[in-house]
Amino acid sequence: MRARFPDFRLGKVLATSFTATLTERRGNAVERIPTPQRLVDWLAVNGLAVESCTTAQLELAWELRESIHAALTAAAIQGALPASAVQVINDCSIQGRAAAILTPDSNRRWRLSSASSVEDALGVIAADAISIIAGERDGKLALCASPTCQAAFFDTSQSRTRRWCDMNTCGNRQKKARFNANQRKNPGSAK
Numbered sequence: 001m002r003a004r005f006p007d008f009r010l011g012k013v014l015a016t017s018f019t020a021t022l023t024e025r026r027g028n029a030v031e032r033i034p035t036p037q038r039l040v041d042w043l044a045v046n047g048l049a050v051e052s053c054t055t056a057q058l059e060l061a062w063e064l065r066e067s068i069h070a071a072l073t074a075a076a077i078q079g080a081l082p083a084s085a086v087q088v089i090n091d092c093s094i095q096g097r098a099a100a101i102l103t104p105d106s107n108r109r110w111r112l113s114s115a116s117s118v119e120d121a122l123g124v125i126a127a128d129a130i131s132i133i134a135g136e137r138d139g140k141l142a143l144c145a146s147p148t149c150q151a152a153f154f155d156t157s158q159s160r161t162r163r164w165c166d167m168n169t170c171g172n173r174q175k176k177a178r179f180n181a182n183q184r185k186n187p188g189s190a191k
């Protein structure tokens with residue numbers, strides 16, 4: 001039955017993968033974690049598995065997500081960070097009690113304080129957002145060029161000239177739109 005929910009957009013950066021659980025914010029928004037179970041699914045895919053999630057925990061996750069979105073957007077345009085968003089991010093970071101564990105094959109794994117601690121998982125996500133906004137990581141914050149998206153993303157390309165949050169969705173759509181516009185101008189040109 002889970003297939004009726006929108007797919008996740010998976011990226012390499014935890015904080016922006018999380019903000020991408022709501023897409024098309026400037027168009028017809030798509031909520032990709034509409035239920036507590038879908039948040040559980042998303043956390044599992046992102047190495048933060050929990051056994052359960054309450055409605056209140058989902059609401060906290062949404063609040064953190066939109067706070068990260070607001071802060072990343074402000075940081076991308078070198079604007080002042082919204083104080084309320086910073087507060088939510090810091091509160092979530094402080095509440096989380098996840099521990100980084102080094103595995104024998106040299107990977108980092110997160111250990112949460114309990115199987116139902118969504119707060120621990122959110123703390124890890126909040127800390128990830130903090131490290132990006134603080135400029136600790138190699139990359140540049142930018143806003144997606146798609147007018148219906150404008151999501152903040154973390155550009156780690158060598159040239160730092162990425163235009164879209166996601167090449168397979170926003171990037172592709174833009175290319176198709178340009179192609180269709182050309183078709184209308186020159187109907188016989190591409191057979």
Ligand SMILES: [Zn+2]
Binds near residue numbers: 150151170
């Ligand atoms: Zn986009």
